[in-house]
Amino acid sequence: MIKMNLVKLNKKNILTLVLILLLTLTWTQILSAEAQTENETISLENFSMSIADIAEKVGPAVVNIDTVRMVSQSSPFGDDPIFRRFFGEQFDEYSKTIPQKGTGSGFIINKEGYILTNEHVVHKANEIKVTLADGREFTGKVIGSDQTSDLAIVKIESGDNLPMVELGDSESLRVGEIVIAIGNPYGLQRTVTMGVVSAKNRSIPGGIAGNVYKDFIQTDTAINPGNSGGPLLNTKGEVIGVNTAIIPFAQGIGFAIPINTAKRNIDDLINLGRVRRSWLGVYIQEVTPEIAEQFNLSEAKGILVGQIIEESPAEKSGIKRGDIITGVNGEEVNLPQQLQDKIRDIEIGKNADIEIIRDGKRISLTVKINEMPTENEGVSAKEKVFSAQTGIMVEKVTKEIAQEIGLARVEGLVITEVIPGSSAEDMGLQRGDVILEANRIETSSMQKWEEIINTLKPGDTLLLLVYRNHHTYYVPIKVEKID
Numbered sequence: 001m002i003k004m005n006l007v008k009l010n011k012k013n014i015l016t017l018v019l020i021l022l023l024t025l026t027w028t029q030i031l032s033a034e035a036q037t038e039n040e041t042i043s044l045e046n047f048s049m050s051i052a053d054i055a056e057k058v059g060p061a062v063v064n065i066d067t068v069r070m071v072s073q074s075s076p077f078g079d080d081p082i083f084r085r086f087f088g089e090q091f092d093e094y095s096k097t098i099p100q101k102g103t104g105s106g107f108i109i110n111k112e113g114y115i116l117t118n119e120h121v122v123h124k125a126n127e128i129k130v131t132l133a134d135g136r137e138f139t140g141k142v143i144g145s146d147q148t149s150d151l152a153i154v155k156i157e158s159g160d161n162l163p164m165v166e167l168g169d170s171e172s173l174r175v176g177e178i179v180i181a182i183g184n185p186y187g188l189q190r191t192v193t194m195g196v197v198s199a200k201n202r203s204i205p206g207g208i209a210g211n212v213y214k215d216f217i218q219t220d221t222a223i224n225p226g227n228s229g230g231p232l233l234n235t236k237g238e239v240i241g242v243n244t245a246i247i248p249f250a251q252g253i254g255f256a257i258p259i260n261t262a263k264r265n266i267d268d269l270i271n272l273g274r275v276r277r278s279w280l281g282v283y284i285q286e287v288t289p290e291i292a293e294q295f296n297l298s299e300a301k302g303i304l305v306g307q308i309i310e311e312s313p314a315e316k317s318g319i320k321r322g323d324i325i326t327g328v329n330g331e332e333v334n335l336p337q338q339l340q341d342k343i344r345d346i347e348i349g350k351n352a353d354i355e356i357i358r359d360g361k362r363i364s365l366t367v368k369i370n371e372m373p374t375e376n377e378g379v380s381a382k383e384k385v386f387s388a389q390t391g392i393m394v395e396k397v398t399k400e401i402a403q404e405i406g407l408a409r410v411e412g413l414v415i416t417e418v419i420p421g422s423s424a425e426d427m428g429l430q431r432g433d434v435i436l437e438a439n440r441i442e443t444s445s446m447q448k449w450e451e452i453i454n455t456l457k458p459g460d461t462l463l464l465l466v467y468r469n470h471h472t473y474y475v476p477i478k479v480e481k482i483d
Contacts, residue, residue, distance in 0.1 A: 008327045020137075054180055054237040055192045057108075060133045060163035062230055064184045065117060065140065065154065067102040067125035099126075105183035105230030106130070106154060107239065111136075113158040114270060116262060117229030118244055119145045122152050130156050133190055144269030147253055148277075150244055153269040165231060168238025168256035173197055181221045181243055181254075183230030189284075195221030195252070201337075204245060204255060216255040217241045223254030232256040264344075279372035280319075280343050280352075281312020283471045284336050287324060292477035294439065294463040295324065296360060301334050302326040306465075306473030317367040319356065319466075321472065322440070326362075327355035345367065345446065390453065390462060391480060393420025396446055397434060403436065406470055411444055412436045423478040429466065436472065437465035 070358045104121030104135045104380050108114070113129065122128060128140035138156035145152035179198045199218040219232065223243050232241035241256030282308045292300040302324040308315045318323075327333060328342040329352055346352050346369045354365045394413040402410045415433045419426050435443055439462060456462060460479045465472055 001022060004026040007058060010222050030097045050235065051180060051192075051194060054233060054235070055182065055190075057232060058165055058231065058239075059182055059192070061108045062133065062184075062190060063108065063115060063228065064108050064131040064187075064189050065104045065106050065115075065121055066131070067104075067122055067131040068099045068127040068371065069102070069123075069125050070097050080360050103184065103226050105226065105243070106163055107231045109167065109266070110164055111162055112160060113156040113162060114143075114266075115140070115154040115156065116242065116266065117152055117154055118242065119150045122154060122231045123147075130152060130154065131189075138272040144273040145274040146265060146269065149261060149275060150257065151242070151265055151269065151275075153266070165230075165239045166237065167259055167263060168234055168236065168240045168242045170217065170260045173200065173234070173258075174242050175199060178235055179219055179221055179240070180226060180233045181219075181230060181256075182233070183223070183227035183243060185224035185226040186267050187226060190257075191227075193222040195219050198253070202255060204247075215258060215261065215341075216244070216259055219256060220252035220255050221254060222252075223256075227254075245264055256281050272397045277349060277372040278343050278346050278348050278369045279313065280339075280354075280367065281309040281314040282319065282325075283309075283473055284325070285336075288338055288455055290461040290478075291474060293323075293461055293464065294476065295357075296399045297324065297357070297415045301332075302357060303333060303336055303339050304474055307471050313367050313370050317354070317365050319354065319365060319367070320358065322358070324357040325354060326357060327353075329353050335370075368372055390477060391419040391424035392429060393417040393419075393426075394435060394446075394449065405432065405467075407434065407467065411442075412467065413443055413446070413449055423461055423480060427475050427477050429464075429475060429477070430468070432468070435464050435466040437463075439463050440465075 043166060049447055050226045085340065102121070102125070104117060106115040106117030106121070122142050122145065122341050125142065128142070130138045130140040132138075136272075140154040140156050142355050143153050143155045179195060179197055181193045181195075183191060191210045197217060198220050200215075202216040202218045204216060217232065217240070223246050225246075228245075230243045231239040232243050234240050240259050242259065243254065245255040247253045264330045268275045269451075284303045285306055287295075287297065287300050287302050287304050289300045291304055292298075295304075303326075305314075305319060305321055305323045305325060308319060308321055325333060325339060328339065331342065331347075333339045333342060343352070348371050350369055352367050352369055353385065354367050356363050356365065356402075363441050393416045395416055396406065397410055397412050397414050399410050401407075401414055405414075412434045415429060415431055415435065417431060418429050435449075438444060438449065441448070441452060443452065458477045458479055462479055464475045464477065466475050
């Protein structure tokens with residue numbers, strides 16, 4: 001009897017202990033969840049405060065740039081001689097010069113009053129007014145600009161306590177990283193927006209000179225007209241980009257120039273008023289599988305030299321057209337942009353070790369890198385015989401054609417027509433292009449051209465050396481079947 005009571009008592013005690021444990025665990029979980037929620041709230045508040053701290057810290061160094069440029073407004077009748085004769089001297093009164101206003105952003109990079117902004121913000125400006133966050137106004141002067149990189153330096157008087165930004169390292173920036181933009185969109189001064197890095201190394205067309213701007217940071221941080229020239233910041237408050245461009249009517253797509261690009265150019269812009277660029281002196285293109293096959297390469301790697309510029313560092317060092325560049329200073333290069341970046345990073349006057357493949361042999365050459373000269377490029381075109389397999393019509397270059405398109409001597413075949421939908425059209429061949437070689441054999445006559453074409457079968461690759469706008473480059477096209 002006593003044993004039975006003890007058993008019952010033990011069961012009750014065990015049940016009580018289980019209930020206590022369950023209640024303890026439940027309260028522990030509740031308290032833990034409350035603590036976690038509180039910690040998350042604190043973290044969110046801290047993050048919000050850090051963004052606000054960055055805006056307070058950097059905001060004073062972000063400036064508003066207002067410009068005035070004088071533009072000519074022509075007569076609504078154009079320069080029609082009939083209207084000019086009718087109106088006489090009054091005709092010129094309809095043509096006048098008017099002020100055109102613009103606005104953008106910039107940021108102070110040192111105590112001497114140098115401001116970094118976009119070239120397109122201050123392009124051909126007759127008047128520049130710089131307004132600081134504290135309301136101070138200065139007259140600005142462009143002391144250096146570069147359309148290719150779309151960067152400019154504006155100088156103001158170095159007043160007392162000029163705020164300045166801290167420049168970061170855009171190379172370490174990661175896709176997905178949080179970034180902040182500060183600028184003056186639509187004249188709304190010191191607007192702060194936040195987003196992430198959407199992509200890196202973007203290339204977009206545009207600019208006053210019709211340039212293709214390269215190596216952009218893409219971000220979904222709100223960037224609008226007036227933000228141009230303002231800073232893109234990381235969560236340390238360092239400038240990692242210069243807000244530059246948007247895609248009209250798109251949302252969440254903005255672009256910034258990496259600050260490392262700007263840092264390479266700042267000294268030249270301040271001291272010389274322009275940007276010096278390291279120069280090899282070659283026109284290059286990517287090695288495609290078709291090109292690799294024609295050059296007997298085991299794989300499509302390296303960069304093909306399509307043309308050597310006279311008196312360039314490349315010519316002086318012995319680099320030749322048709323060479324495959326595979327490395328610079330011991331580092332492999334496989335894309336044209338990679339080669340350009342490597343050369344750009346070499347100081348003018350320094351030597352570079354260039355590795356190439358020529359006729360299947362690996363060769364190492366030393367090139368003294370010089371400053372890129374100013375180029376003046378011409379444009380031309382002209383026009384007939386038919387090679388249906390290639391998708392193009394050609395005729396022999398005459399003395400008149402050579403003179404018109406700027407060929408140094410009468411040579412090659414000129415393309416007079418490109419068949420729509422053909423491989424030639426897909427590869428970008430155009431009327432007026434001159435074919436100098438086919439499968440690395442000089443094509444100085446229609447007879448030679450037909451000899452080469454007649455050896456090809458449908459599906460073969462025909463490698464053409466093409467001359468256009470004073471440059472040569474290689475184009476591979478597929479030989480097509482003739483029904």
